[in-house]
Structure formats: structure tokens, C-alpha cells
Amino acid sequence: MSAATADLAPALGPTFALSATHVWIILAAAVVTYVTRIGGNLLMSRFKTIPRRVDVALNAVPAAVITTLVAPSLVQYGTGEILTLAVATLIGLRLPMLGMFAIAWILLVALRNIGL
Amino acid sequence: MASAQLRARSTARSGARADFWVGFRESITPTMSAAPFGALFGALAVDHGLTAGEAVLMSVTVYAGASQMVGLNLFRDNAAAWLIVFSIFAVNFRHVLYSASLGRHLRHFGFAQKIFAYFLLVDPVYAASEMRVEKRRPLGFAWYLGMGIPVYVVWNLMTLAGALFGRLISEPERYGIDFLLPIYFLGLLLGFRRRANWLPVVLASGVGSILAFLYVGSPWHVSLGALAGILVAVLLPPGKAANDPVPGEDRPEGVI
Numbered sequence: 608m609s610a611a612t613a614d615l616a617p618a619l620g621p622t623f624a625l626s627a628t629h630v631w632i633i634l635a636a637a638v639v640t641y642v643t644r645i646g647g648n649l650l651m652s653r654f655k656t657i658p659r660r661v662d663v664a665l666n667a668v669p670a671a672v673i674t675t676l677v678a679p680s681l682v683q684y685g686t687g688e689i690l691t692l693a694v695a696t697l698i699g700l701r702l703p704m705l706g707m708f709a710i711a712w713i714l715l716v717a718l719r720n721i722g723l
Numbered sequence: 724m725a726s727a728q729l730r731a732r733s734t735a736r737s738g739a740r741a742d743f744w745v746g747f748r749e750s751i752t753p754t755m756s757a758a759p760f761g762a763l764f765g766a767l768a769v770d771h772g773l774t775a776g777e778a779v780l781m782s783v784t785v786y787a788g789a790s791q792m793v794g795l796n797l798f799r800d801n802a803a804a805w806l807i808v809f810s811i812f813a814v815n816f817r818h819v820l821y822s823a824s825l826g827r828h829l830r831h832f833g834f835a836q837k838i839f840a841y842f843l844l845v846d847p848v849y850a851a852s853e854m855r856v857e858k859r860r861p862l863g864f865a866w867y868l869g870m871g872i873p874v875y876v877v878w879n880l881m882t883l884a885g886a887l888f889g890r891l892i893s894e895p896e897r898y899g900i901d902f903l904l905p906i907y908f909l910g911l912l913l914g915f916r917r918r919a920n921w922l923p924v925v926l927a928s929g930v931g932s933i934l935a936f937l938y939v940g941s942p943w944h945v946s947l948g949a950l951a952g953i954l955v956a957v958l959l960p961p962g963k964a965a966n967d968p969v970p971g972e973d974r975p976e977g978v979i
Contacts, residue, residue, distance in 0.1 A: 616776065622887075623776030632804050633777065636794060637784035639812040645841040647823030657827065663919075663961070664953045668824040669853045670924045671952030672817050673912045675932035675945045676846070680905040682933055688902055695906055699913040705752055707913075711906045715899040 687723035691715040739865035746869025753847030754873045756907040759900045760788050761881030766889020767792065768882075771799040775886035782882040786875065787845065790814035793942065814942040817949060821849040828856050836864045843871035850911040857915070920959050928952030 615625040651657065657665075681689055695711035702710075761782065768778035773795070781791055790811040797807045821844055832840060848871045855862045895901055915921060932948025939947060 619776055622774060623779075624774045625776050625780065626774075628804070629773060629777045629798070630780065632798075632807050633781045633784060635804070635808045636781070636790070636811040637786075639808055640785050640787050640790065640815045640818070641842060643812065643815045643818035644822055644844045645838075647819040647821065648826035648829070648837070648841060650819075651823045651826045660957055662827075664957050665820075665824040665827065666918060667920065667924045667953050667956030668820045668949070669850060669915045670912065670918060670921050671928045671949040671956070672820055672945065673846070673850060673908055673915075674925045674928035674952060675817075675948035676908045677905050677912060678929040678932045678948065679936040679941075679944055680902070682937065684902070688905075691902070692905065692909055695909055696913065699910055700916075704910045704914065707910050708752060708756070708906060711909075712899055712903065715902055715906070716897070719897065719899060 685723065687715065687718035690718060690723065739863070742861075742863050742865040743869035746866040746871075747873060748869075749851060750870045750873045753851065753870075753907070754877045756903055757788065757845075757847065757874055758877050758881045759895070759903060761878040762885030762889065763895065763900070764788060764791050764795075765882040765885025765887075767795055767885075769886050769889060771795040773798060775883065778886040779879060779883050782879045785811065786842070786878065787811075787815050787818075788878075789942070810942075814945070817945050818844060820949060820953075821846075825849060825852055828852070828862050832864055840864070840867055840871070843867070843875055845871075845874060846908070847911070848874060850914070854914055857918070919961060920956050923959060924952040924956050927955040 612627040612629075615627055615630055616623065619625070654661070677692070680692070691711055691714050694714055695707055698710055699707040764782065765775070765778050768781070768791075769775060773781070781794070785791055785794075793814050794807055794811050797810055802810075822841055825844070829837060829840060848867075851870050852862055852867065855866070912925065928948045928951055931951030932944040935947035936944035
């Protein structure tokens with residue numbers, strides 16, 4: 608850990624102590640994160656009308672990005688997890704989100720408890 | 724006259740209130756799926772040498788789970804400050820795409836509303852908002868708050884709980900806690916399956932992100948995989964847009 612730097616909030620006690628170094632890093636991280644959240648909109652607002660190709664690209668964003676949050680778990684985890692995702696996909700084509708989520712969760716716990 | 728105006732205003736207000744509660748109801752699943760990760764982050768943060776106060780400060784201000792976890796590892800390894808900040812930026816880069824994509828549908832928000840709305844733009848809120856557009860329901864500020872605020876509040880409360888009591892949860896794997904997020908994201912993904920070229924985009928992003936995950940490393944697999952999918956969407960013929968959001972129609976022209 609970085610050497611103890613000045614505690615910015617000594618009154619809060621050790622559990623909630625805020626080291627100056629940590630606080631600055633966290634705040635800088637918060638700023639760059641906010642820049643990513645507003646940045647795409649700032650870029651797009653330069654267009655009066657959005658070119659057709661850009662529009663097509665942006666419509667693909669949900670599927671393109673959310674896939675990357677799921678797919679690597681196919682190589683990161685084992686049989687039980689892959690099986691869970693496969694069954695969840697089939698269920699998800701028929702049931703709404705909450706039902707699919709609950710069934711997949713139960714299945715995952717069951718598969719893990721039998722050692723898959 | 725005045726009373727008609729008042730009545731109109733109060734109707735608008737109760738409409739907004741109803742919209743807020745619709746958003747609130749829809750936020751229950753995302754809030755529940757994110758909650759364990761808030762606690763996990765809090766517990767790991769204390770484990771990695773942050774105080775509970777710093778863990779909560781990070782959740783309150785950064786508010787981006789995956790990047791917060793990456794940040795923890797670097798804090799523990801005593802990495803240079805710029806490297807920690809840059810890594811968090813890299814993990815969060817996908818939000819640029821979210822905000823560009825969703826920005827087309829938030830043009831009717833006021834300036835201050837936008838400033839605030841983009842702060843709350845985490846994965847599930849983005850997906851739920853796009854889904855709202857897909858179903859051609861109005862995407863108003865009140866609905867957005869109803870969706871976004873519970874996720875934010877619970878994320879921070881769970882961070883605090885995890886930081887204070889994290890050591891009490893043993894073996895989260897036995898209860899599948901560690902794998903809830905992939906299941907949840909899969910559900911979100913399936914929700915978009917009627918969009919034009921959905922399957923080719925998913926396949927390209929899937930293969931791209933797995934290859935990048937194996938050969939380039941995390942977090943680059945997110946941006947590289949997404950790029951592969953978007954490229955396929957642009958190169959393919961327009962396709963049968965079963966349920967594509969109508970370009971232009973719901974977007975009055977306007978800047979920022």
C-alpha cells in the first residue's frame with residue numbers, strides 16, 4: 608500500500624479514513640469515467656443529422672458491447688457455467704428476463720453442487 | 724385559463740410520477756443483479772488495503788463496477804497513479820459507445836438533465852433505455868431516474884455493507900454469486916435479438932472478444948470485440964430491421 612498519506616477526514620475514525628493519495632486517484636478515475644459517459648454524446652452532437660452508416664453502427668452497439676461482457680466466460684469458466692448459459696439462452700428465447708434469470712441461477716447452483 | 728394551466732401542469736407532474744414508478748419497477752432485476760457485486764467490491768476493497776470510506780467514495784464517484792475491481796488490483800500492487808487511472812479509463816471506454824448510441828434518444832433532455840443522466844449510464848441502465856426505445860415507449864427523464872437511481876443507491880449501500888461485513892460471506896461461489904452478472908448480461912443480450920443483423924453482430928463480437936481476451940488480455944477484449952461486431956453491422960447489407968429504432972423520427976434535431 609502507498610505509505611500512509613495525510614488522512615483527509617480524521618474525524619471519521621480509522622474505518623472511514625481517507626488517505627490523500629487514494630482520494631486523488633479515485634477522483635481522477637471518477638473524472639475519466641464521467642468523460643467516457645458523456646463523451647460519446649458530445650461527439651455525436653457535432654452532427655446535425657447522423658450519417659446512415661454511423662446510425663447503423665450505433666444501432667449495433669447494444670449487441671456488440673453486451674456480447675463482449677458474456678462471451679469470455681465461455682473460456683474462463685467450466686462445464687457447469689457453459690451449460691448454464693446454453694440452457695439460459697434457450698429459456699431466454701421464451702421467458703421474460705426474471706424467469707430466465709431465476710431458473711439459470713438455480714441450475715448453476717445445482718450443477719456446481721454436483722461438481723460440474 | 725390559469726386553472727387549466729395548473730391542471731395541465733399537475734397532470735404532467737402525475738404523469739412524470741407514474742413514469743418514475745414504471746422505471747423503478749423495471750429496475751428491480753438490474754438492481755438485484757448488481758447488488759452482490761457492490762458487496763463483493765466493498766469486501767475486496769478492504770481486503771486490498773482501502774478503507775471502507777475509500778471503497779464507498781470510489782463507488783459513489785466512479786460508479787463502474789468492473790473498472791473498480793481492476794483498480795483494486797492495481798492499488799494492491801502499488802501501481803503508479805496514472806496507470807490506475809488509465810486502466811480504469813480503458814475498462815470504461817465502452818461507455819463512449821453507450822453515450823453515442825443513447826444520445827440520439829436523449830436529445831429532448833435539458834442540459835442539466837443530460838449532465839445528470841450520463842452520470843447514471845451504467846450497463847443495465849443503458850440496456851434498459853435502449854430496450855425502451857426498441858419498444859417505442861417514450862424515454863423520459865422521470866422514467867430514466869426511476870431506472871437509474873435504485874441501481875445507484877443500492878450499489879453504494881452494498882459497497883458499504885461489503886466493506887463493513889464482507890468477511891462474513893464465505894464461499895460466494897457455492898451460491899453462484901460470482902456468475903450472476905454473465906447470466907444477467909445474457910438476458911439483456913437476448914432482449915435485442917430482433918434488431919437488424921443481431922446474430923452476425925453477436926457472433927463477430929463473441930469470437931472477437933474471446934480471441935482478444937485470450938491473446939491481448941482484459942480489458943481490451945471489450946473494445947476490440949465490440950469493434951468487430953460494429954464493423955460487421957456496417958459492412959453487412961442493411962438487413963431485415965425487424966424492430967430497429969426508426970432513424971430520425973423520434974429525434975428532434977438539436978445539439979447536445
